Amino acid sequence: MxxxxxxxxxxxxxxxxxxxxxxxxxxxxxxxxxxxxxxxxTAYIPPMQxxxxxxxVRMGIGATHICLQDADIQKPDAISVGxxxxxxxxxxxxxxxxxxxxxxMLTPTAFIQSTHNTVAGQxxxxxxxxxxxxxxxxxGHSFEHAMINAQLYLDQHPQQTMLVGGIEELTPTSMEVLKxxxxxxxxHSTPDTIVNRYAEGSIGGEGAAFFAISQRPQTQGIQIKDIxxxxxxxxxxxxxxxxYFLDRNILVQSxxxxxxxxxxxxxxxxxxxTLRTQTFKDIPxxxxxxxxxxxxxxxxxxxxxxxxxxxxxxxxxxxxxHPPKSFRNIVxxxxxxxxxxxxxxSTA
Amino acid sequence: MVSTGVITAIGTSTVACKESLIAGRSGIGKAKHLQTHWxxxxxxxxxxxxxxxxxxxxxxxxxxxxTALLSAIAVKEAWEPxxxxxxxxxxxxxxxxxxxxxxxxxxxxxxFHSTKDLSSVQDIRHHECGAITDLVAHxxxxxxxxxxxxxxxxxxxxxxxxxxQMIENGMLDIAIAGGADCLSxxxxxxxxxxxxxxxxxxxxxxxxRRGLNLGEGAGYIVLMNEKARKQCDAEALCIxxxxxxxNDAYHQTASSPEGIGNRLAxxxxxxxxxxxxxxIDYINLHGTGTANNDSAEGKAISDLFSEKIPxxxxxxxxxxxxxxxxxxxxxxxxIIAMNEGLIFPNLRWQIPMSDLxxxxxxxxxxxxxxxHVLSNSFGFGGNCSSLVFSKTEA
Numbered sequence: 001m002x003x004x005x006x007x008x009x010x011x012x013x014x015x016x017x018x019x020x021x022x023x024x025x026x027x028x029x030x031x032x033x034x035x036x037x038x039x040x041x042t043a044y045i046p047p048m049q050x051x052x053x054x055x056x057v058r059m060g061i062g063a064t065h066i067c068l069q070d071a072d073i074q075k076p077d078a079i080s081v082g083x084x085x086x087x088x089x090x091x092x093x094x095x096x097x098x099x100x101x102x103x104x105m106l107t108p109t110a111f112i113q114s115t116h117n118t119v120a121g122q123x124x125x126x127x128x129x130x131x132x133x134x135x136x137x138x139x140g141h142s143f144e145h146a147m148i149n150a151q152l153y154l155d156q157h158p159q160q161t162m163l164v165g166g167i168e169e170l171t172p173t174s175m176e177v178l179k180x181x182x183x184x185x186x187x188h189s190t191p192d193t194i195v196n197r198y199a200e201g202s203i204g205g206e207g208a209a210f211f212a213i214s215q216r217p218q219t220q221g222i223q224i225k226d227i228x229x230x231x232x233x234x235x236x237x238x239x240x241x242x243x244y245f246l247d248r249n250i251l252v253q254s255x256x257x258x259x260x261x262x263x264x265x266x267x268x269x270x271x272x273x274t275l276r277t278q279t280f281k282d283i284p285x286x287x288x289x290x291x292x293x294x295x296x297x298x299x300x301x302x303x304x305x306x307x308x309x310x311x312x313x314x315x316x317x318x319x320x321x322h323p324p325k326s327f328r329n330i331v332x333x334x335x336x337x338x339x340x341x342x343x344x345x346s347t348a
Numbered sequence: 349m350v351s352t353g354v355i356t357a358i359g360t361s362t363v364a365c366k367e368s369l370i371a372g373r374s375g376i377g378k379a380k381h382l383q384t385h386w387x388x389x390x391x392x393x394x395x396x397x398x399x400x401x402x403x404x405x406x407x408x409x410x411x412x413x414x415t416a417l418l419s420a421i422a423v424k425e426a427w428e429p430x431x432x433x434x435x436x437x438x439x440x441x442x443x444x445x446x447x448x449x450x451x452x453x454x455x456x457x458x459x460f461h462s463t464k465d466l467s468s469v470q471d472i473r474h475h476e477c478g479a480i481t482d483l484v485a486h487x488x489x490x491x492x493x494x495x496x497x498x499x500x501x502x503x504x505x506x507x508x509x510x511x512x513q514m515i516e517n518g519m520l521d522i523a524i525a526g527g528a529d530c531l532s533x534x535x536x537x538x539x540x541x542x543x544x545x546x547x548x549x550x551x552x553x554x555x556x557r558r559g560l561n562l563g564e565g566a567g568y569i570v571l572m573n574e575k576a577r578k579q580c581d582a583e584a585l586c587i588x589x590x591x592x593x594x595n596d597a598y599h600q601t602a603s604s605p606e607g608i609g610n611r612l613a614x615x616x617x618x619x620x621x622x623x624x625x626x627x628i629d630y631i632n633l634h635g636t637g638t639a640n641n642d643s644a645e646g647k648a649i650s651d652l653f654s655e656k657i658p659x660x661x662x663x664x665x666x667x668x669x670x671x672x673x674x675x676x677x678x679x680x681x682x683i684i685a686m687n688e689g690l691i692f693p694n695l696r697w698q699i700p701m702s703d704l705x706x707x708x709x710x711x712x713x714x715x716x717x718x719x720h721v722l723s724n725s726f727g728f729g730g731n732c733s734s735l736v737f738s739k740t741e742a
Contacts, residue, residue, distance in 0.1 A: 079595075084476055086498070091534075092457075098537050099458050103385040111538035112600050112728070115446065116477060116498035121729025124595040130612055133595040133731055134506055137448075138496040139478035145495045152513040173460070180469045231482070231494065 001151050003224040006161065007071020007212035009063040010304040011036050013205060014291045017304060018066045023315045027291060030188050033175055033204030034293035038062065052109060053122075054089040056169035056208075060119035061126060063208035064163060068127075071212035076163035078131035079120050080149045082142030084296035084336075086116035088171045119167055131160070140336025141229045142166065143297040144343075147213070148227060154215050165210035166300030170293075175204050183337065184294065185264075194264035194290035195320065202263035205293015209300035211307075222310055222330075225249065226344040233338050235270045242279065242333055245342040250329055255283050257314070257324040259302050261334035262287040263294045268335060275333060276320065284324035286314055296336045299343070306330055306345055349569050349737070350582035352680040353426030353526075355418055356565035356667040357393035360405065361425055366684050369692045370712060374666050376549040376561050382531045390545050392531055393563025393668025408487055413449035413474050414530035414564075416483045422566035422676070423484055427524050430570065431488070433580040437521040440493035442511040443481040443568075444503035444527030446672040449474035450534045480528070493520060498672065501634070501727030502593070503527050504567065505675030505735055509591035511571055521576040526568030526676025535671065536562055542601060550637035552662035553646065553708045555699040560636040563668020567676030569683070586683055589720070590621025590736030601728050602640050607648030609732035610634075614652055614722060617734035627720050628658045628736075630691055632682045633708065634724040635662020636669050645724065646704040657706040658722070659713070665695035675725040675733065682721040682737050689716045 010017035013034035015025060041050055041058055044065050050058060060081070068074070094110040112118075117135040124133050132153055136145040143166030150162045178184045185201035194203055217223075228245045232238050246252055258280045262272045276285060292301040305318065310327050332343035354361065357375025358368035368375070379387040379394050395402070399417060403410035406420035423441075449472070456471035474483060481496040493514065497506045504527025511525035529535075539545050539562060546559035572582055594616060596609025603610065618625060634645055649657060663681050670677050685691060694708035701707075719739050726732045 084478060086477070094538065095454065095457050095534060096461050098454075098533060099461055103533065103537050106537055106541045108538070108541035108601075111534075111541055114538070115500050115728050117500055117727075117729035117731060118600070120499075121595070121600055121731065124597045124730055125600065128597055130595050130597050130609065132593045133499070133729070134497060134510075134593065135499050135729075136495060137477040137498040138481065138494070139476060141495065142478070149510065152510065152517065155517065156513075176464075176466065177469060177472055180466045181473065229493075231491070 001224050001226055002215055003151060003213050004216060004218040005211050005222045005307055006214055006218055007067045008304050008307045009067025009070060009210045010301065011038060011059045011063045012207040012292050012301055013037065016066060017308065023308060027191055027317045030190050032185060032188050033170060035170065036206055054087055054113055056087045056089065056167055057113060057119055057122055059208035060165065060167045061122060063165060063210040064123050067210040067212055073161060073212060075127040075129050076212065077160035078153055078162040079123055079129060079133045080146040080162055080164045081120040082136045082146035082166045082297050083116060083168055084137060084139045084142045085168055085174065086137060087114050087118050088169055088174050090114040092171060092173055140296045140339025141341060143300045144227055144229045144341045150213050158215050161212055161214040163210055164213045165208065166297030167208040168206050168295040168297050170204050170206040189264060191290040195262055195287050198264055198266040198269040200266060202265045202289065202294035205295040205298060207292050207301050209304045222307055223346050225346050228342045230340050231338050238271055238340050239274055242342055249344045252280065252283065255329050255331050256326045257284045257286060257330045259286050259288060259306065259330065259332040261289055261298065263289045284322055285320040286318040287320050288318060291318060299334045299341055302332050302334060310347060349586050349588060350572050350577060350584060351426045351429060351570045352683055353422035353424065354567040354677055354680040355395060355421045356670060356677055357395055357563055358666050360421065362680060369666060372693060372695060372712065374549060374695055376668055384533050384536055386536060389547060390536065391549055391561050393561055394531055395564055412483060413480060414451050415445050415447055415528050416480045418530055418564060418566040419443065419480060419484045419528035420487055422568045423488060423524060426568045426570050427488060430580040430582060434522055437576050437579060438492050439490055439522040440511065440514060440520045441485045441490045442495055442507035442523055442525040444497045444507040444672050445477050445480055445529050446498055446500055446503060447529050447532050447535060448477040448480055450532045451530060454533055499727060499731040500729055501671055502675060502725040502731040502733040503672040505725035505733035506593055508569065508588065508675065508679055508735055509593060509733065512588040512591060515571050515573050521573050523571045524568055525571060527672045528566030529564060529670055529672040531562060531564045544638045546637060549696060550665055551696045552635035552637040552664055553642050553694055553701060554697050555701045557637050557639060557642060559638050561668040563670045565667060565670040565673045565677050567673055567680045569679055584740045586686055586737045586739055588735065589738040590617040592616030592620055593733045596730035596732055598730060603644035603726065605644060607644035609730055610645050610648035610726055611652050613732040613734040614648065617736050621736040621738065623720060625653045626656055628722045629718040630685055630721045631658050631660035632678045632721060632723040633660050633662040634726045635664055637664060641726065643703060645726065646701060650705060659691050659709050661692055661694035661709045663692055678723050679735060682723045686718045686721050686737060686739060689718060690714055691716055
């Protein structure tokens with residue numbers, strides 16, 4: 001792969017990437033969910049529109065705005081978005097009215113905004129982007145597949161810049177359902193119990209992270225060199241796939257940092273413990289899910305963290321063992337349930 | 349492109365659909381399986397099989413979402429002939445849908461909503477669009493690249509586009525690509541709030557058209573590179589020669605009057621195929637039957653093809669609008685048209701549109717030499733996609 005990141009826009013529980021306190025404010029908490037600290041949108045979303053937007057939509061628009069400013073471009077040439085759950089809030093609003101009102105006297109707004117491509121469509125509409133526009137909804141691979149799509153598109157349009165993002169909103173119902181199905185813990189978590197202790201489930205999370213991506217080399221940024229996604233229910237198999245990925249890309253000793261999707265869920269304990277104590281034993285390690293929570297496109301937050309690190313260093317709160325000395329070669333290994341992904345990033 | 353699989357209101361296989369298309373047999377009628385307040389008001393293109401019957405055809409569990417069952421039946425038809433021969437080849441599955449497991453979510457939510465009852469939480473475990481794809485991929489043991497696209501009504505045209513790109517780039521040897529959607533109360537009521545449902549069987553591209561009929565179904569095609577085609581002993585039916593995706597950037601649920609995105613998608617797909625507008629012999633229209641879609645699509649075609657409009661028809665009067673499935677379903681229909689030399693009639697058409705200088709084909713035409721077909725899929729969110737299929741010797 002030869003994708004370069006020219007700009008980043010993050011709306012997350014750790015703040016927004018254009019604000020001074022992004023990733024710097026205290027990460028102490030004792031809660032079951034990490035919700036986004038949203039920016040003030042009024043400067044770029046008209047109030048009438050803002051009132052009608054669900055959190056997923058406004059976070060997506062907000063992160064896009066921050067990203068385009070960071071990249072210093074007016075509008076992207078094409079858009080590629082990943083979201084596993086889509087616009088849950090509006091889906092639920094429409095569904096509950098449908099049930100309460102027995103399919104009668106319904107209004108269209110929630111239905112219109114419930115479709116999975118709402119965010120990508122709204123970005124196109126607000127930025128006047130007539131280009132290629134796709135939304136990937138493939139569970140824990142949604143964001144990674146949006147990025148693989150960027151490679152396919154930019155191979156055919158090498159002069160263009162594509163906006164690639166991941167977005168997920170947490171709602172009270174999704175929180176309850178994901179607790180009941182043990183994706184999230186029933187009890188509260190602290191950062192330490194996510195990073196260093198294992199229990200049944202992880203901590204709820206959400207966020208929007210968008211990137212301006214092109215094939216034009218960027219000297220002051222990160223290049224995405226490879227992505228692999230795979231699905232397995234077998235931890236041994238997952239570890240083998242990580243090894244294959246490393247073999248085709250990099251000597252482990254030359255990795256400056258590995259970002260791990262450590263999430264405190266006991267079902268991933270063997271996977272991440274093996275990576276931490278064996279595969280990447282002496283390599284500087286950082287976590288991110290104790291900062292953004294667990295959600296299907298959390299890999300997009302991790303990529304944003306990598307960009308932030310490149311400019312301002314790794315925040316102490318992310319360090320798992322010891323801080324890195326440089327950021328030339330970064331490996332990211334993540335999972336959401338049985339969907340795993342590996343990224344190789346380089347600043348060379 | 350070596351094989352097809354399809355299920356819609358007009359048939360449960362490619363051959364069955366072909367026979368209905370030739371006979372002019374529409375599948376639009378009163379819903380029997382969808383339980384809704386509106387079943388006497390809005391006709392639909394329903395597959396007349398219960399979930400148990402669909403489960404028996406697909407080999408899957410009847411307790412799974414209906415979209416997964418429809419998807420598996422079409423995938424089975426397309427993929428079964430090659431499955432045993434594909435050993436060692438890199439096989440991907442590119443699917444698409446818009447409703448996911450919404451039919452079961454509706455059941456779960458009606459209990460949860462009033463009493464916060466979580467006891468049937470298992471009903472919601474396949475709610476995600478991606479869950480449908482995973483169920484089908486798992487059923488057929490497809491373990492390579494597996495993904496799901498959801499761009500409203502253009503979803504499965506986009507999955508075919510991405511599959512073609514990954515084969516071209518050498519990332520895969522085989523791709524099974526298309527999409528599916530079942531009828532649900534959620535979508536029926538949603539389209540009703542937009543006041544674009546027809547209370548009668550729809551009349552695409554007619555001046556008096558009143559709206560669309562929702563339908564359900566699934567359509568998939570199998571793409572192979574040369575290596576896979578040799579190993580699987582597969583004969584090429586046609587090639588995916590062009591594709592493009594553009595955005596109308598006009599309104600979340602309506603097309604721009606001049607069909608900006610529609611025209612961009614069609615012209616870029618032709619460019620990708622290295623063809624001129626005059627090379628296209630048949631257009632399978634998106635043609636939903638809504639005032640807005642047909643007007644915008646018609647205008648974009650008039651502008652792009654100017655005086656020499658290719659023969660064109662919408663097959664949605666047969667199947668209804670199968671949403672996330674229609675790009676896949678209509679890809680299959682386009683390939684039947686090309687390989688059999690047929691142009692299917694735009695059923696129930698009566699009066700030319702006052703704002704259009706051309707009319708769709710309204711009676712079955714046989715013995716046609718169709719070298720290149722353009723298939724359109726346009727949707728909410730401004731998503732517009734066009735695919736071009738060409739004869740292998742063209």
